[in-house]
Structures are given as C-alpha cells and as structure tokens.
Amino acid sequence: MVFRAIALSIALLIGIGTLIPLATEYAEAGPKKTRKYKKKREWRGVKKYSKRWWQLYRAQERRKRAVAARRRALRLRQMRLARARQAAQNNATAAVRSKPAQTEKPPAAVLPSGQAAPKNWAPGQSTDGEVQFRVAGNSGMEVGSASISVVGPATGETVATGRNRSVGGVPTTSLRREVINRMIRENGWVVNDYQKEIGGKTVYVVVAQSQANGGRVQSRLFYFTEADGRIYSVATNSNAEAADRLAEESEKVVNSIQSRRRPTQQAAVKE
Numbered sequence: 001m002v003f004r005a006i007a008l009s010i011a012l013l014i015g016i017g018t019l020i021p022l023a024t025e026y027a028e029a030g031p032k033k034t035r036k037y038k039k040k041r042e043w044r045g046v047k048k049y050s051k052r053w054w055q056l057y058r059a060q061e062r063r064k065r066a067v068a069a070r071r072r073a074l075r076l077r078q079m080r081l082a083r084a085r086q087a088a089q090n091n092a093t094a095a096v097r098s099k100p101a102q103t104e105k106p107p108a109a110v111l112p113s114g115q116a117a118p119k120n121w122a123p124g125q126s127t128d129g130e131v132q133f134r135v136a137g138n139s140g141m142e143v144g145s146a147s148i149s150v151v152g153p154a155t156g157e158t159v160a161t162g163r164n165r166s167v168g169g170v171p172t173t174s175l176r177r178e179v180i181n182r183m184i185r186e187n188g189w190v191v192n193d194y195q196k197e198i199g200g201k202t203v204y205v206v207v208a209q210s211q212a213n214g215g216r217v218q219s220r221l222f223y224f225t226e227a228d229g230r231i232y233s234v235a236t237n238s239n240a241e242a243a244d245r246l247a248e249e250s251e252k253v254v255n256s257i258q259s260r261r262r263p264t265q266q267a268a269v270k271e
Contacts, residue, residue, distance in 0.1 A: 109133055112148055112232070113256045118249040121146065135249075137242060144218075144238025144246055148253070151175070151224065151231040158226055160195050160202040167204045168226030175224050175231075179206045186210050188220060199255040201225060210237070219243035223250055227258045 046053050109117035117133060124132035130149040137143040156169025165172045176193055183189055188210030195204050208220040216239065223234040234253050238246045 111253055111256050113259065115256045118252060121249070135236070135238065135242070135246060143242040144236060146234065146236045146246070146250065146253075148257070149233050149235075151178070151233050154226045154229050154231055158202050165195065165204075167202070167224050168229075168231045170231055172204050172224075175204055175222075176206055179208060179222050183208050183210060183220070188218075198223075198225070198251050199258045201258050203254055212239075219246075221247055221250060223254050225254050225258055232257050 043053075043056060046056065109121045109123050111117050112131060120136045120138075121133040122136065124134045124145065124147075126132050130147050133146045133148075134142055135144040135146055152170065154168030154170070156166065158168055159166045167175065172193070172195070176190070179193075180190055188208055190206060190208045192207040193205065195202055197203070204224040206222040206224075208222065210218045210220055212218045219236075219238055219240055221236045221243070225232055225234075232254075234250050234257070236246045236250050
C-alpha cells in the first residue's frame, strides 16, 4: 500500500508539472509571440553579423530605400499635379476678372455740316437750339467746352469795312451786344472783337473772359459766320493753357460750316 501511494504521488506530480507549463503558454495571461520574433525564411540558419547576414541586411536596406524613394516620387508628383490644377484655376479666374467689359463705343461727334468734329471733341448735352461738345486735352482730361448754334437768318451781304460792318446783313454791334448780355449772365466780360477771314469768308470774332470756380479765369471765344442763309455761332470755353489750341480747332469748325451748303444736322433758330 505504501509503495502504491508513493507511485501515485509521483505520477500526479509529473502530470501536474507537465500540464502547468502547457496551460500557462496557452492562457491569456501568458506571453504572446510578436512579429519581432518571426524571422524570414532567408534569415534562418544565418549567423548574426556573418558575411551572409550582412549581405541579407544590405539587400533589405536597399529594398527599403527603393520603396521610400518610390513613395517620395509619387508624393512629389501628386503635389505637382495639385499645384498645376490650382495655377490653372487661378489663371482662369484672373482672365475672367481682367477681361474688359464690353462697353458700347461712344457716338462720334458730328458737326452741323455733317463732317466729323475735331479729334478731342465729344458730344455733350445738346438742346434744340444748340449743339454742345466736351473738349479734352492731350492727356484725356476735359479742358473746356464748345457749342454751335444758329443766331438767326441772314438778311444781306457780309460787310467787313466801315461803321456798317455786318455778318450776313446782321450788324456786328448786335452780335457783340448778344455776347455782352451772355457774359453778364455768366459773370464774364468782353475783352476785344475783330473780323478775320476764314476759308475765304469774313468771320466776326468776339474775345471774352469769365471767372470759373476757384477764381480761375476762363478764355471765351465767339465766332459768327454766315452759311446757307443762316448766321452760325461757334462758342468755346477753356482754360488759358488750352485757348490757342481750341481757337485753331474752332476755326476749322467754322470753315467746315462754311464749306457745306446743305448741312445734314442743323441747330434750330433761336426765337
């Protein structure tokens, strides 16, 4: 009996000693194998730091560098494509913003004779009895204004000598008086008057001045000429710097009115 008990005890101890390690290995609290313990097949049986080990190690590092280089190249290509798309969108937006708006071309300034007005003359706010223009300088800034109107019908011949000087039968004293009355209304004054020949015809000229905003003195010129049985008035208003150029252009306008016997555009006769 004693021997049997001893044998059973020894068998039980051997069984417990075998089961405990197995149970511990497969239990949840036991150590788990990780990837770092797994070695590739090609590394099996290779002694660490041996010649074969270093060959395998260097080959592995080359593969890692190649993979990293491909990833960087792919990322760089994606970034370039993104920048190209953004630049294309920005260019399209800038082109739309910078595209000039399609505006209607302003109508050309036309004289009562039907001919084109001087280059820097633009149509103004005309009335039934007067055709008005805005005059611009070489820089494009407005430097003055001009107007063409019909004073009245001609009643006779133009006389350039003696006391009975007239334009189309209308005495120059009456034309001067009309300018004086206008200057009184516009806070101005008459400086001089004379007759000159433009385009082979006698033209009566009245030189006046007026005071503009800010106290500046404006140059005023009034040309009176007869054409097609009517007496036309070409009046200009400008600063002193542009007075000479505007005078030359006004004389061209007067010549244009005289050279056209049947104007395509006429201002109404003042009552």
